[in-house]
């Protein structure tokens with residue numbers, strides 16, 4: 001199983017089990033988008049700061065912070081019932097389309 005698939009399965013298991021006292025994931029999920037959203041924003045800012053650090057230490061710090069972003073983003077997706085496969089489908093749909101074309105193809109609510 002790919003690590004992202006395994007992480008998604010773990011998050012789903014925590015979502016079903018609840019038990020916010022035993023699991024950080026369950027605690028986040030109990031707070032809903034209002035709790036998880038700011039964590040995603042915070043972790044995104046931290047990866048940007050890490051990426052600005054020089055040398056190999058900065059590169060390795062970027063890896064760890066990127067993992068934090070991906071984890072918290074996946075918890076946010078789970079909170080909204082969004083599956084990784086759906087995000088992958090959306091990314092695949094964009095293959096071969098320039099970012100500018102993709103922007104022009106968005107509906108008015110998704111700008």
Ligand SMILES: N=c1c2ncn([C@@H]3O[C@H](COP(=O)(O)OP(=O)(O)OP(=O)(O)O)[C@@H](O)[C@H]3O)c2ncn1[C@@H]1O[C@H](COP(=O)(O)O)[C@@H](O)[C@H]1O
Nearest residue numbers: 007010011014022023024025026027039042067068071072
């Ligand atoms: N990948 C992760 C992961 N990445 C980061 N984190 C946690 O994210 C938190 C981020 O730290 P911060 O200092 O920013 O936040 P905090 O101050 O601890 O928490 P807040 O009160 O600010 O929300 C830390 O507690 C990290 O341990 C993660 N917690 C869990 N996972 C995965 O989820 C699995 C299940 O974890 P539990 O749900 O805790 O059992 C784990 O085995 C991992 O595979």
